[in-house]
Amino acid sequence: MNNKNRILIVEDEDYIRKFIKINLERENFEVIEASSGEEALEKIRKINLDVAVLDVMLPGIDGFQVCKTLREKDDKTGIIMLTARGQDIDKINGLKSGADDYLVKPFNPLELILRIKAILRRMEKTKDISEIINYGIFKLDGYSKKIFKNNSEIEMTPTEYSIMELFINNPGKAFSRDDILNNVWGYDFVGDAKIVDVNIRRIRTKIEDDPAAPVYIETVWGVGYRFKKI
Missing domain, CATH: 3.40.50.2300 (Response regulator)
Incomplete structure (x- = not known):
């Protein structure tokens, strides 16, 4: 094999x-x-x-x-x-x-x-996490590496899934772009931190009812982002 x-x-x-x-x-x-x-x-x-x-x-x-x-x-x-x-x-x-x-x-x-x-x-890492986390209308299935909203699956790339996993496990906590890079990319990223912003925008188009007025992923001005605490 x-x-x-x-x-x-x-x-x-x-x-x-x-x-x-x-x-x-x-x-x-x-x-x-x-x-x-x-x-x-x-x-x-x-x-x-x-x-x-x-x-x-x-x-x-x-x-x-x-x-x-x-x-x-x-x-x-x-x-x-x-x-x-x-x-x-x-x-x-x-x-x-x-x-x-x-x-x-x-x-x-x-x-x-x-x-x-x-x-x-x-x-x-996501394969090793087998638990199911329910948070409001969202469900994170660590075994299948899937995200659900209102029981409907949301297609996520590995990076998007890791960001959502970080947010759902830490609701209400503000993360800087460097925090997200270190937690998700897992190495000292050499490049433009816009990579975080672009991934956040992609996730918002998938989970928000109106991506232009996000409810779940909040922008913390001067810091970065946080997931709304329910």
Whole structure:
């Protein structure tokens, strides 16, 4: 039985893709390669993944579309976008498309490995929690890693689920962006704290009746966010 975590690398530059593959295989990951968005979508249809590493700039179908399609197929797969230096809009668009994290090129392969492992830890952490937590109209099922509102399931990415888990376990507590990064991402995040804001906006579109006037996830001005205490 193959117990290796399966990682998809989507990168059109052969030398970059091969370099990433070599480093990931040294960490005992099973690596699947794709050199285009079209090839990636074909492989996504056929195999299950743990994490996908997607270059934004691909010929034909770009990384954003691959990300959206993968999210539609499986909201549990971890997704890391590779963006160009200085292209902040790519980071935001990648997160809006459903990515969990991003990494700016050029990057150290060790940093990519650390981020992949951080996503896998979040996934494993939630698997280890089997209890069901009821909080008002929300229910968190730690065994299936699902969130329910009024008994209807809300589709969540691994990162979104971890943020909701943090909030529901600490209602009324104000968390700074750094607090959320440390608790959810699980490592010293090097990048823009907007990654927290984008994930909060995504969650609000899923759990709030009116995301423009949020009731459950409150903004604490000058601090960060808190989950409404019922």
